[in-house]
Amino acid sequence: MNYYTDAVRYTQVRVLEVAASESASSSSSLTSSTSHSHGDVLVRSQVVGFKKIKFFTNETIGDGKLDLPENEMHTTSYWITLERPLLESLPFSISERQSGMFGLLYALESVATLLLMCDRRDLGTAIGENPPSLRESVALSEAKGLNPASLNLPRETEFFEPNLYLFDAYPGGIGFSEPLFRAHDVLMQKTRELISSCECEQGCPSCVGPAEGLLPRAKEAALAILHGLCA
Numbered sequence: 161m162n163y164y165t166d167a168v169r170y171t172q173v174r175v176l177e178v179a180a181s182e183s184a185s186s187s188s189s190l191t192s193s194t195s196h197s198h199g200d201v202l203v204r205s206q207v208v209g210f211k212k213i214k215f216f217t218n219e220t221i222g223d224g225k226l227d228l229p230e231n232e233m234h235t236t237s238y239w240i241t242l243e244r245p246l247l248e249s250l251p252f253s254i255s256e257r258q259s260g261m262f263g264l265l266y267a268l269e270s271v272a273t274l275l276l277m278c279d280r281r282d283l284g285t286a287i288g289e290n291p292p293s294l295r296e297s298v299a300l301s302e303a304k305g306l307n308p309a310s311l312n313l314p315r316e317t318e319f320f321e322p323n324l325y326l327f328d329a330y331p332g333g334i335g336f337s338e339p340l341f342r343a344h345d346v347l348m349q350k351t352r353e354l355i356s357s358c359e360c361e362q363g364c365p366s367c368v369g370p371a372e373g374l375l376p377r378a379k380e381a382a383l384a385i386l387h388g389l390c391a
């Protein structure tokens with residue numbers, strides 16, 4: 161067997177209580193600002209499918225549906241809120257922006273794992289609406305490389321002001337969120353270095369994730385979002 165099987169999860173995060181929040185107004189624009197926070201969240205996730213991934217190349221060679229019960233977990237999270245003006249200022253299509261966000265989150269998780277000296281599995285990721293809209297904020301995480309059409313997952317929903325979540329993947333949290341919140345600037349800077357110094361053209365597992373799960377301009381879009389965050 162030259163492949164392994166990975167779960168495809170459908171994850172929703174709801175903020176229960178904000179412990180601290182900091183906004184960074186951009187100096188280059190009066191309208192653009194972003195913020196980062198940490199606090200208590202409720203994470204709902206469900207395994208909705210699986211994909212077969214080839215060793216070494218990380219290429220997806222197959223996928224399928226699964227119907228497992230939903231899981232609910234109260235934990236802690238660090239998150240970044242991307243405000244509307246920032247997203248609208250980016251010269252990309254809606255789907256390129258979405259793909260860029262997923263790519264950026266993938267890279268943030270890699271850097272956070274290094275900073276915390278933890279395992280990738282200790283952190284969960286999700287993208288959701290801030291504040292949660294009436295239609296529940298929904299995010300597809302860990303689903304890169306999967307054909308969303310085959311699983312009937314919403315993909316083209318445009319987030320108005322998305323939150324990029326990095327949450328503790330254990331009930332109650334294990335103390336990663338506050339350190340990540342405090343390390344925000346370093347996290348941004350290191351993530352930028354990671355993506356911009358990577359020699360791949362359109363994304364790879366070392367930076368924004370395997371290219372086949374992303375749109376061609378996702379790497380570019382991820383960098384543009386980061387640029388907006390650091391400005």
Ligand SMILES: [Zn+2]
Pocket residue numbers: 358359360361363364365366367368
């Ligand atoms: Zn790369």
